[in-house]
Amino acid sequence: EKVPLKLEVNGVKHSLSVEPRVTLLDLLREQLQLTGTKKGCDHGQCGACTVHINGRRQNSCLTLAVMHEGKKVTTIEGLANGIQLHPMQEAFIKHDGFQCGYCTPGQIMSAVACIREGHAGSEAEIREYMSGNICRCGAYPNIVDAITEVKN
Numbered sequence: 170e171k172v173p174l175k176l177e178v179n180g181v182k183h184s185l186s187v188e189p190r191v192t193l194l195d196l197l198r199e200q201l202q203l204t205g206t207k208k209g210c211d212h213g214q215c216g217a218c219t220v221h222i223n224g225r226r227q228n229s230c231l232t233l234a235v236m237h238e239g240k241k242v243t244t245i246e247g248l249a250n251g252i253q254l255h256p257m258q259e260a261f262i263k264h265d266g267f268q269c270g271y272c273t274p275g276q277i278m279s280a281v282a283c284i285r286e287g288h289a290g291s292e293a294e295i296r297e298y299m300s301g302n303i304c305r306c307g308a309y310p311n312i313v314d315a316i317t318e319v320k321n
C-alpha cells in the first residue's frame with residue numbers, strides 16, 4: 170500500500186505517493202525521472218548512487234524513500250546553476266576525472282561533500298573520504314586533482 174511522501178528535490182517540492190519498500194534511488198530514477206543518479210551495485214558498495222540529503226552525502230540505494238519526509242535532496246541534476254556548471258563539475262572536466270562516466274555523478278556528489286564536510290585537508294584524507302566511490306576506469310588520481318583544485 171502506498172503512503173504519502175513530501176520532499177524537496179533540487180529545489181522542487183514534490184507531494185508523492187510511494188510504496189514503503191522503494192529506495193530513494195529508485196524513487197529518483199523511476200518516479201521522478203532523475204536518471205543522473207546511477208545504480209551500480211544497489212548494495213552500498215560502489216557509490217554511483219550518491220546524493221545529498223539536507224546537504225550531507227548518502228548512498229541513495231541504502232535508504233528508503235519514506236524515511237525522508239520533509240527533507241531536501243540534491244542530485245547531480247541540481248548541482249549546476251542554470252547553464253553554469255558547479256566548480257567541481259568544471260574541475261572534473263579540466264582534470265579528466267572520468268573515462269566512461271558511469272561513476273561520475275556519484276564521484277562529483279561525494280567530491281562536493283568531501284570539501285563541505287571538511288575532509289579535503291590532504292591527499293590521503295581525500296582518498297579516504299572518496300574510498301566508497303568506485304571507478305573501474307581508474308580515474309582516481311585525476312579525481313583527487315580536481316578536488317584539490319576546488320578546495321584551494
Ligand code: FES
Pocket residue numbers: 207208209210211212213214215216217218219228229230231
Ligand atoms: Fe548504491 Fe552502489 S548503487 S552504492
